[in-house]
Amino acid sequence: MKSVTWTAKNDGIGPNEFTEFAFIAANPSEPGQISWKAVQTYDDGSVVEWAGSPDSEKPASVTKISEGDAVSSHEDHEQSTTSEAAEEETDTSSSSESGSTNWIAISLSVIAILLALIGLFRKRA
Numbered sequence: 001m002k003s004v005t006w007t008a009k010n011d012g013i014g015p016n017e018f019t020e021f022a023f024i025a026a027n028p029s030e031p032g033q034i035s036w037k038a039v040q041t042y043d044d045g046s047v048v049e050w051a052g053s054p055d056s057e058k059p060a061s062v063t064k065i066s067e068g069d070a071v072s073s074h075e076d077h078e079q080s081t082t083s084e085a086a087e088e089e090t091d092t093s094s095s096s097e098s099g100s101t102n103w104i105a106i107s108l109s110v111i112a113i114l115l116a117l118i119g120l121f122r123k124r125a
Contacts, residue, residue: 012043027065036061 006021013019028034037051037060051060 031065031067034063034065036063 004021004023008019037049040048040050042048048058050058052058053060054062
């Protein structure tokens with residue numbers, strides 16, 4: 001990727017304000033640092049370059065890429081299966097608890113509707 005251009009919406013970004021601009025990209029395969037040079041252009045035509053060294057007045061943003069743990073696809077599948085089993089176990093216990101709560105709420109709702117209908121028809125009769 002060589003460059004990305006973001007344009008502020010509406011009235012733009014005012015003094016002492018900031019906004020976040022997001023994008024998705026793949027990390028490099030090797031650990032290291034990536035320097036992100038930014039050029040900020042204002043409505044009056046003035047330009048600020050955020051491309052300096054880390055100790056400068058206008059430093060470039062730096063992202064540190066570190067090496068992650070290597071996991072083979074077999075181990076990945078095993079971990080996923082174990083994780084799914086644990087989630088199912090948790091879901092089953094919580095769903096049985098919430099299931100009884102749901103039945104209580106539904107039962108009370110049905111009773112309330114029946115009482116309302118009985119009261120409605122008794123007044124008319």
